[in-house]
Amino acid sequence: MTATTIHPLPGAPASLITSVTASANRGALSIRWIATAATVLLTAAAVVCVSAVSENNARTALNRELDSRVLLLGRNLALTASGALLTDFPELTLQPVVKDLLASQPEVAFAVVVDHLGVVQGHPDVRRLGTPFGLPAGLSPVREAGQLSSEESLLADREWLVSEVPVREHGGRIIGKTFVGFRRDYLDRTLARSRQQQLMVMGLFLLVGIGAAMLLMSMLLRPIGILRQGLERIGRGDLETPIRVRDRTELGVLADTVNEMTGALRRAQLEMVERLRLTHEVDLARQIQQSLIPSEPLTTGAFTVRGDQRPAAEVGGDYFDYFLLADGRMALAVADVAGKGLSGCLVMSMLSALLRAYRETHTSPSAMLGALDEQLGASLRSGVFVTMFYGILEPRTGCLTYACAGHNPLLLCRRDGGAVETLASKGIPLAAVRGGAIRRTLKDAQAMLQPGDLVVQYTDGYTEAFDPAGKEEFGMERMIEVLRKHAALGGDSALAALRDALTGWTGGKSALADDETLLVLDYAGAPARAEKVTASLAGPVDTLEEAECRGRCLRLPSKVAGLPGVQEWMTGVPVLRDLTGAEADWLASALYEACANVAEHGYADSGRLSFELWWLPPRAVAPPWGASPAEVAAAALREGAFVLRDDAAPFDPGNRKESDFTDPAVRRRGRGIGLDIIHRVMHEVRYHPATTRGNILVMKFGPRPQAEPGKEIAA
């Protein structure tokens, strides 16, 4: 196996780089020598102690033995001397006996027999015979002598041990005494010889023991060297090479433990390196995320939009954006990618790029969300989806058109009375279901904003933020309550109040569980022109945008075969469906003719594109008292407007007079009747080619079933 060294990333703690030079430089004492010296010393001490105790015991035993023996020799001599002392020349008998005794017992220093007068009768030296006998001075009786008979005594000093035994005749009368004496140095000499032998044996054993201890220690302590080398390798950063010790002692277990520790250290180091790498990537992702969202408020007309995002501890997938479209409208977007981390950040980046790429292509929010769904659905893996709000504000009218793909409801704070409306819109999340199913669920909705109104959009980081106990969410009701109190103070105050309220609710946690994203649109300007638009038809684009806000739309394909949809659409639109009789037929005919003109002449019946027909109802109608629904509908129709918008090549209608059907040639030609129908049914018809929103035809219902030959109808 090749040893690999893990190089820590820049910024890794210095403690990871272990230095081993200190231990290598310091002089180390050899355990082998220490153990051997300790063994020798302990063995020697043990031997000395044992010898001392043993010698002491031996000396005690020998003393007792000597006491008994000197007494026994005295008694034996007394028995021998009892007969001899009764003879006339006891010395002749006793002198050889004493001499033999001394010869046979070399440890006996002297043996003497005296008569009852204390005169020496038996002595190895014949010159002492007949002389008085005196014991060495300083002798004293031995206290712990054995069982002494009457008149017997055992005397001793530091040099001598002497027995004094009476010699008795048969009648028991004492006729003399025997004295047998031992020198104590005999005992010391004997013990010294024994000690010397012991020391020799002990020395021999010690030498053998030292060798054996050295050998044993060498064998036992060899793994320590291997361990030391292994630990030095680990210290140098080599965590791959294991320490190989085939030892069944604790050192083998220690090596295994070190190997396990090294493995754990390696894993921990890899995890830490990975963590550092991830942290670095997360920091990058967060920078990218922050760079994608606007950092400054955006103002157009009387509207100001501002966003705020507090990123979660982990990179989240929240996104918000706002920008101006080429025609002056303002686009607003808030999205929440399901899933956090780098994947969420990447999806968010993709979303941002798509949104900006499509910003001018899809002018309807639902169309924009549909297009985003198509692209994201093709790119994202199953299970990843995005909830999104997208709105387009017309600052001249205050009309906000929006659509929601599974996102939170919009909060609209009205200036009057502090009412907060929750504006929900249907729609499944982007990329949740493949195959464009979202287009069937999305629907554009409109809200007419008034000066002082405030619009708030947000992500679930707000509504689903938990209190410190983790039991209750912040919830929409609390958001509404905060807005009710602070909306009147403007967008900045409302935004700050919401942030403060949420921080207070969560206890000011520094590491958020989810991104907290907020978008606040503030309408601070003068009343919009919207109220004047319908009445005067002053501007075709204004009328169209108001129709987009609160009108009913029919999108038609650019071919005649698709135009029957006009009648079908009319049956579903209030007011139009209430119209009855000839007026209903006329309206259907006029709308058909207007649409047929666009399909046939504008788009050459191609069928590849589409155009829109809008019914813009009046803001208020005052029908006569007791009017029937048809009459109410007719009254409403005269106040409302039809708007036809297309992107076909504009044409010049020129000046054309109403057809004079009394002329047979006109009847035979049979053309241009469509315009006649339109102008007979609509009392006002205005064509505005090539506006910023394409060609716009605005018509107001007002049938005129009387011919007015010569009337100009296409100006």
Next chain:
Amino acid sequence: MSNPFEVEVLERTPDVVVLRATGRLDSQSAVTMMEHCERARMAGKHLVLNLAGVSFIASSGIGALLALAEDFSQAERSLRLAEVPTSVDSVLRLLNLEQFLSIDSTEQAALEALEAA
């Protein structure tokens, strides 16, 4: 709503052809109708055009009717419209065109009018 336009041709008498039109009479179906009508005119026959099945008439359909009426008149043949539905009649009246077209309430009435002429 977008039921296909169909024309049923009936030879009721040697001089009269009855056409029963069904569906929407717009710029595309008007061509079909005119072809059938022209065939009758070219054959020198009178024509009864039963419009009972027409659900909607566009300006091109109206133009076709006006042109056919003029063509038949010039050929000294009659074109009579029968059983004109309300939705078609409303548009014709909007343009005051009923004065230029011969309209009968029923197909039989149209045939009788032709016989009487």
